[in-house]
Every structure is written in C-alpha cells, then in structure tokens.
C-alpha cells in the first residue's frame with residue numbers, strides 16, 4: 279500500500295494511530311489489510327494533504343456527514359483545478375518576466391509578487407474588457423429566458439456583461455480585479471462565490487450565470503445554490519459531454535487538443551441540468567459574435583493570432599504557454615499557406631455555428 283501510494287509505511291501507521299485511515303482488517307500475521315473503501319479514503323486524504331491541508335482539517339473534511347464521496351471528489355477536483363490554474367498563471371508571469379529581462383526591462387516588485395498566489399481572474403482579469411462584452415443576440419436569449427423576473431441575481435458577474443438593463447440586478451463576483459472594472463452605474467456587486475451565496479432561500483425572482491460555471495471549484499454545489507436562492511435559473515455554459523464538439527471546432531481539433539484536458543472530469547450537461555432541474559437548449563454562435571469568448575472567432579481565424587483576444591479567454595492561460603505558442607505558430611503558418619482555408623472551406627457559407635454552447639433554463 280505504501281509503495282502504491284508513494285508514502286512511507288510510517289505515514290500509514292500514523293494515519294492509522296490517529297484514526298484518519300484505519301485499515302478494516304488485519305491479516306493472520308498482523309499486517310494491516312486495506313479494503314477498497316479504505317483505499318478510497320486514503321486517496322482523498324493524500325490529495326487533500328498535497329493541497330496543503332492539515333491532518334485535523336482533513337479529518338473534518340473526510341468525515342463530514344453532510345457530503346458523500348462524489349460531492350467530495352468534485353470538491354477535491356475543484357481545488358486541484360484551482361491550484362493548476364494558479365500554477366499556469368505563475369508560469370505565464372515568469373515567462374513574461376524572462377522575456378522582459380532578455381530585453382533589459384526590469385519587472386516591478388509589485389508585478390513580481392502579483393502573480394504569486396493570485397486567483398486566475400485576479401491575474402488575467404485586467405485583460406478581459408478588451409474583447410469581452412455583451413453579444414446582443416445571446417443576451418436576447420438570456421433575457422427572454424428570465425421571463426417576467428423583476429429581481430435578478432447575476433452570479434460570476436465579471437464586468438457586468440449580459441446584465442438586463444430593465445430589471446433590478448444584484449451581482450456576485452469573487453474577483454476584486456473584475457469587480458473594479460464594472461462600469462459606473464452597474465448593478466451593485468457582492469464579493470462572494472457561487473458555492474456559498476450569502477442570500478436567503480428564494481430571495482430573487484431569477485438567478486443567472488453566464489460563461490462562469492466552468493470556473494467554479496464545485497459547479498454542482500454552485501448550481502444548487504442558484505436553485506436555492508431563486509425561483510428561476512438561467513445558465514449559459516458549455517456542453518463538455520459530447521467530445522464531438524472538440525472535433526467540430528477546428529481550433530481544438532487541429533491546433534489545441536489540450537482543451538480536452540481542461541474538460542476532463544467536468545460535470546456533464548445532464549448533471550448540470552439535473553442540479554437545477556431544467557432543460558438545455560443549443561445556442562448557435564453568430565459569425566460576427568461581439569463577445570470574444572473562446573469559440574467566438576470560429577469564422578475569423580486571424581483573431582486568434584492577436585494576443586489581446588487570447589488574454590481575455592482563460593483557456594489560453596490554462597493550457598500553458600507552450601501549448602499556446604505551438605497552436606498560434608501552427609495556425610499562423612496554415613493561414614499563410616492557405617491550408618486553413620482549404621480545410622475549413624465549408625465555414626464560409628455559415629452565419630452561425632453549433633459549437634456546444636448551451637442555455638440551461640429551469
């Protein structure tokens with residue numbers, strides 16, 4: 279067991295003695311015998327340990343009677359993804375500094391520190407407003423789905439895109455960098471996370487979440503919170519359950535297959551829909567989509583060569599600088615040689631594309 283889990287026998291003994299992972303049986307010779315359930319618990323303990331939790335905190339987490347194994351796995355996954363994103367942000371910051379040093383530019387002490395320990399949107403958020411704004415055709419769908427709701431909660435609100443102008447909106451946004459970029463006169467914004475909304479049950483007519491669920495450490499818990507605080511829920515998100523989209527979108531198919539790694543373990547559309555008790559509808563992306571999200575430039579490939587376009591989309595930071603540079607270099611070469619045009623001839627005739635975006639309405 280120690281060998282498999284890459285920990286010392288002493289560690290296993292210690293976990294046994296303090297009651298954290300106690301093997302269910304002993305062999306005749308007195309050796310500890312771990313059942314499948316014990317292994318599951320050990321795996322959880324080790325993962326929380328790797329995330330830096332103390333043994334006492336871990337004991338509280340794994341023994342929490344309010345959660346089951348699946349809920350804890352989602353939680354663990356969310357925490358690990360957060361750590362991965364933080365690492366990606368730090369790698370990007372170091373690469374930038376190396377590039378600047380090579381040109382004789384000194385990074386300020388503030389910038390050096392800023393990237394360390396930053397949440398993803400604390401690090402990349404300032405690049406957001408350059409290309410991210412309300413796409414009116416998608417907004418019309420969201421606002422229609424809000425029905426006659428008068429009070430609306432916008433969770434993961436960012437800089438305020440898609441907030442309906444004719445209703446009483448309250449925003450929730452955990453990133454200070456994003457909150458600071460909300461325009462003057464935007465709806466009041468509360469610093470909180472989807473998974474723990476500081477509102478009583480049913481306090482809003484509707485809750486909406488746009489292009490944000492894939493950032494939540496625990497998407498299902500967050501969706502249940504939306505359901506709890508509002509009578510109606512509208513979510514604009516991505517269907518990761520059909521890997522066919524990866525093949526259909528030339529960017530992920532031919533240049534950035536690493537996108538698939540970001541989706542691994544992401545709850546299915548069915549899980550998300552079930553969490554709020556709704557139904558999902560496809561949302562086609564217009565060829566001239568005004569909101570520069572990842573898929574927005576499907577018919578305008580040159581846009582992906584633009585650093586501003588990429589910096590406003592978290593995918594590019596999350597895949598890491600190597601994959602990003604490789605994808606951009608390959609795309610640049612294929613655009614120059616005509617290979618991209620040849621391969622994607624069919625797109626020119628399309629005005630809107632189905633690339634897995636969904637509106638879940640409950």
Ligand SMILES: C[S@@+](CC[C@H](N)C(=O)[O-])C[C@H]1O[C@@H](n2cnc3c(N)ncnc32)[C@H](O)[C@@H]1O
Pocket residue numbers: 399410433434435436437438439440450451452453456470471472473487488489490493494495
């Ligand atoms: C791609 S932006 C979308 C912003 C806005 N809804 C829009 O459509 O422009 C994702 C936002 O989700 C926020 N976010 C990240 N984790 C969150 C969480 N656990 N709860 C709520 N929002 C979160 C980020 O800070 C970021 O502002």
